[in-house]
Amino acid sequence: MTARLPLPHRWDDLRRWVPWLLPLGAATTLAAASDGYWPATVARMLPLALLAVSVATVTGAAGLPTLGQVAPYAAGAYTTARLAMAGHTLAPVHLTAAALAGAFTAGLLGMLLVRHRGTVVLMLSLAVAELTTITATQWRTVSGGTDGLAGIPAPHLLPGTPPLTADRPVLLYATAVTVAATAATMLLLHRHHLLLTAVRGNETRAAASGHPVTTYLWLVHTGAGAIAGTAGALLIHTHRWITPADVGFDTAALALLAAVIGGTHSPPGAAVAAVLVLGVRDVAAADWPGHAPLLLGALFVAAVYLLPGGLTAALTRLRAEIRRVRATRRPEPLPAASRRTS
Amino acid sequence: MLHVRDLTAGHRPDTPVVRSVSFHLPTPGVYAIVGANGAGKTTLLHTLAGHLRATTGQVHLGGRDLTGLLPHHLARAGVALAPQGRRLWPSLTVRDHLTVTRPATDDGFNVDDLFDLFPPLAARRRHHGHQLSGGEQQMLTIARALRTNPRLLLADEPTEGLSPRIAGQVIAVLRDLPDRGVTVLVALPQAHTATAVADRVYALNAGQLSDPPDGHVDLLVGDHRTPSNAHRSSHHARPPPARRALADHPRREHHQAGDRSPGNAPNPTNGTTMPPCLTTEANPR
Amino acid sequence: AGAPADPDAVRIGLLVSLSGTYATVGQDMQAGFRLYLDSHGGRLGGRKVDLVVGDEGDGPATAVPAAQKLLERDRVVALTGLVGGATVDKVQVLTTARKVPLLGANARPAFTSEGGKPRDLTYTWHTSYNSDEPGIAIADHVKSQVGDGAVYAIGPDYQGGWDELRGFTDTFTRLGGKLANPDGKALFTPFPATENFLPYLNKAAETKPEAVYTFYAGAAAVAFVKQYAQSDLKDVPLYAAGFLTEGSVLTAQGPAATGIRNVLNYSPTLSNAANQAFIAAWSAAGNSSPPTTFAMASYDAAAVLDRALAGVAGDVTGPKLNEAIGKVGRVTSPRGDWQFEPTEHRPVQRWYLREVRADGPVLSNVLVQDLTTLPAT
Amino acid sequence: MTTRHVDAVDHIPSRRDPADIGRAHDTGLVATGLYHAHQRLTVLDLDSFAIAPGDRHAVIGPNGAGKSTLLNLLAGSTRAQTGTITYQGQTITRRGAAWRARAGIGRTFQHPTVYPGLTVLDCVRMGGWHHRRNPDRVPLELLELVGLTGHADYPATTLSHGHRRMLDLAVALAGQPRVLLLDEPAAGLTDTDLTRLLDILGTLPGWMAVILVEHHMDVVAALADWITVLHHGRRHLDGPADHVRADPTVRTLHLDSAEAGHAARP
Amino acid sequence: MDTYLIPGLDGIAYGLLLAIAAAGLTLAFGAGGVLNLAHGTLIAAGGYVAATTSTGTWPSLAAAVTAATVVGAAGGGVLAAATARLRGRGHLDQALLTFGIALIGADLLTTVFGADIRRPRLPAALDTTLTIAGHPYPADRLAALTAAVIITTIGYAVLHRTRAGRLIRATVDDRHMVAGIGVNPRAVDTTVLVVSGALAGLAGALCTPILGVGPATAPTTLLLSLVIVVCGGLGSVPGAVVAAIGVGLVQTIGVITIPALAPYLLLSAMALLLLTRRRPLPGMPG
Ligand SMILES: Nc1ncnc2c1ncn2[C@@H]1O[C@H](COP(=O)(O)OP(=O)(O)OP(=O)(O)O)[C@@H](O)[C@H]1O
Ligand SMILES: Nc1ncnc2c1ncn2[C@@H]1O[C@H](COP(=O)(O)OP(=O)(O)OP(=O)(O)O)[C@@H](O)[C@H]1O
Ligand SMILES: [Mg+2]
């Protein structure tokens, strides 16, 4: 009995890592696949996936439905683009600078946004999204105008390494960054899960218990801004071009809807949903040109009805179902009480 | 009037809160349900009003079968609920709360009657639901239910938060209602108020209704404080915190320090003990 | 993936907007290309053509994945179509890297530099025009019409608008013309948000211009033309890049468009034989309205490919096809004959002045006169 | 010192002697010139209000008198429109509710609410978040104290109304307040829970200052040593508990239900 | 002064035109609590129907307006059925659903009506300009202005002065208690969305002669309507009218006074208004 105890623990530890290793494994498999189409296409979805992580953080953890994360995303992207075009091509420098730029932008915007709730936030952040595109369009020295920038120099992982241009290394790099940033987000959110659930759910009571609600929300918003900034850097690294439309309402809406489909309380779910959404729009709809919006619409409608609570909730339900089925098959009967709670 | 047979209901299908409750209110009158906190009073009233689905059982009102009807059908059939927790409409004014309701017949309370009944409401008729004090909200909840001119009024702790004076008025109104042919079923937490208000008192205990001998309600509800779902506590095997002897209570230090003694002395027969975190003064920040 | 079934067949990618704001243009371009293909038995240069269509959507975000699919999965030997300038700018990098000729049939942006170096345009061709050319082409004519009077310039606030207006204002002022705009610069209206042009037009009227020059397309063109006729400017002559009244927008504009003089590289009323054949085929294909410059340029793209493919021996590869495109020489086209400019790979072609007039029951952009040939050699 | 009516004098000190006020200034909670109005309707107009450690101060008055408003202003849930609030000698008028709570001003709500998505135990944990020396034992003890041990691991939203009220008290106590503001803690409680509440309040440590808003006069009688009667936002009466309870105007204003029947028109 | 007379009038006329477009959304989102992102699509549908029905005669115009209203109401019915299962799941799920429906609807509309811009033919009396203070001004806008005044007056009366309006607001606040007074909250939901859809269709019919209808109509009108509804305070007809006129003036006088900032004006104005408004929107937490 005692000898067997540690085993499941180690297994549990391992199992905790599996979800995070899964995307990396998938990316490696994809990169190994001969077709050059898949690595490039999937790599290009990852910036939106990471942006969706950021949006899910603000929407889920802070309870502020936002379209405004494209602002830090744009800050990160243009910082990276301009750094690269000025000859600084180190990816770690890009990521750090973009995260800082994103956090700074989100911090500033957060001072206005986190004082509001619900629909007001949604509309204010809609204005933020629109104003982000407009600013990018108008600030031509940075953005290059409506046609944007192209041919941005590729980043280097480390000094002396070759530039990251080939599709397969880019995919592996982008997956690693996305997974790492998502895992970091999850870790932080998990650590403060209780606090965030509480302030989100009942502000008055939380304040009366000494919790500075707006400060918490501002911190989440700013942290999510760093993630969005990182996503912006990734956008430049995977695309090597950018137009103001890429940091506008459409992107914001896709990220928010992906967060809803993924389940707003689960950033990884949002990332998966973002890949799903772009997969439908760019891959599945490619064989039916002109009807990508139709398929996307159908996906949204289906997601609402078939996945209440999002992908994550569906997964949880599935797991509960499996556990239930297993429990009923188990030979020795459990005490009635604990069976009822499972 | 009201016939309830074998009613079982709850918030989740697997955990019934009200279990096989049957009772019969023969004539219009004021009937009270008493029970411990969490006994299921609110659940029972909500089930009767149609907001919760019963898993089994039948409900008849004045010979009509109301089993399984939707809340708005029940409301039209004359069932009104004055819920616990006020449940007002924040974007409607006090007046709107009363005028939006269309009673089936005109012989009930009209808006002015209700304002006469609750003068504080009359003074606040332009205020919105969320701008009222707790007691004013409670008054409006009752007034709204009365406005539908019900045949069965379900009042969930109607005097909660009311000043003794207004509470007395509300009770007087409830007592008058049977004369208009209204059956009143009121949930009350305290047995002594219930006996004062009602013609007959039922005790709800762990989801089951008993019909106590008049005047002995206390016996039934007095000392039960089990969560209504008995199974719940069974798997909570937390050890109760060790009881500390009252003699160790650090309050004495404060007496010695010259503080005035607080209002009442602790009841030495009761086991209530402050957790230590509260008995030593927290460090000022 | 994989080679087409017929060993002789070639696979060609057509990337146009089939959804979103520019769907009309995209559909026109697809119709033009298919018209050529169908009228040549589905063959170009004697080879069976397997045409794969991709949706460009609203811009690079959707167009690049679609282009990637055409290039990597369908392995097309040439990519044609492309509605938006930003799309061309981004897709050009992909096609160049894969040595596949890009034969654009609509917008041609001023390609942004790549890492400080100018773009490699070896694999980039256009059967259309540079966005500033309409303005350059008409400036002289406008100058001659207004004499010393000032011209008010107004357009949409995006790259296409800036290019179109710059072509006109630069040339016009170089010729000694005066802009009526208070600061001497063209006025740009928010795009695509502006749908009410009356305030801008009435404000412009206060500068008492002799004429107005503009460029709008799509929904904005309809609103602009309609409201122009309702504004204080209604009696002031309106000159425009031809897209203002090109295609279906003209039907929606109705009588309000009558009399607008505009410049384009094509008019359906051109009398050359190629155009007459084109028009006949166009109507025979069931189109009720006259063909547009978008359809015509895409038709020409097919014609270019037709001649280039005929010149490729054996297996068709990107580089071989590209070389052949360089050798097509004079192209006989509904717009009049044209040829590729040798370094920039865009047409040297004539520009025409057109005027909106009732042509039977429908309105049409009727040819008024030839303007000039651009780029000037 | 006897009970005095507000209109009798200009300025009514709310404590028995000046030393008390001084003590409240240094160690307790003092509000002066509190005024609050909604849409030109005066809700609260109180020249001074003070409470010192150890005080058991009840605030009573008819519905809508401004009792909850007073608590909201003291706890910072609502910003005072005019007036100054000091706590332990420090002006806190512009401080928010969270700051005041961390400084030791704890409260319960007239309409108790819980944290959706949290278990009962976690709700109490949230209340004591800023005193995390012993994160698990204290909340469990508090739950035992209010009699909700059996519910500890259930979602707080499944609690009945009365249980929510008890939980609210536990949450407030978890914050280890030095000033505890209670808004009708006895409303809706059954006899058993009422007894328990009285026991809890009776055994609160002596250094704690308690303001009790309550309609239930038995609770007031059992706990309070000083009573303020509010009426239309103003202080109607102020004095030692026995005097106030005996005052005839209080009886007619608040307590008496003798003439209750007349308003009900059949 | 004269500089601003016509832009001012135009701002009001254009604003009221937008008020019609926003009317349905005020009802559905503001009063009924359904975040309907398919509102613009219903307007476009009404516009297309009107554009194909109207042939330049008065009877055909009447037929066009009726047909557009009916189509809008039918669309509202579809939305009511679709959102019925989503009660209690929050605005974001509604947004996801209605956005999906909007995308599908847009595809259907372009499939049926093509991607071209369409404008209905108006009777000659409307398709002309009148002279006001020496300036020409389009008659169709004045007609739309009149229609807007009538519609908003009726809307105000219904929403703010009748029991129906109170029921709608009460249903959003607490639908169970609405059932408790004998009204089926589902019937309220359905009615709200059907009427809102009818208003959208009607708005489409009234706006297209002036603005035309095309693939961009749905997103543009949706955005403007959202701005108006949120700025006006959710569910308030007078608020929406004032906000619509404000938007109209910003889009007319504002853009010509400071053309350099024209792209920023509308959304910055909205953001400022939302940030400075002290009162939370009715029916909204926080
Ligand atoms: N939403 C819910 N979900 C699950 N269980 C619930 C829910 N609401 C109440 N319960 C459980 O049902 C039981 C009965 O609750 P109910 O509210 O009916 O009690 P009550 O008698 O009205 O108590 P009180 O006097 O405190 O109002 C309680 O044990 C409670 O935990
Ligand atoms: N937001 C508000 N807008 C307008 N009036 C308000 C608002 N909040 C409270 N009031 C009014 O202020 C008065 C005092 O309210 P308060 O809640 O302080 O009363 P209370 O003494 O606690 O009464 P109760 O015993 O009924 O709880 C009430 O008459 C109420 O209608
Ligand atoms: Mg209850």
Ligand SMILES: [Mg+2]
């Ligand atoms: Mg109160």
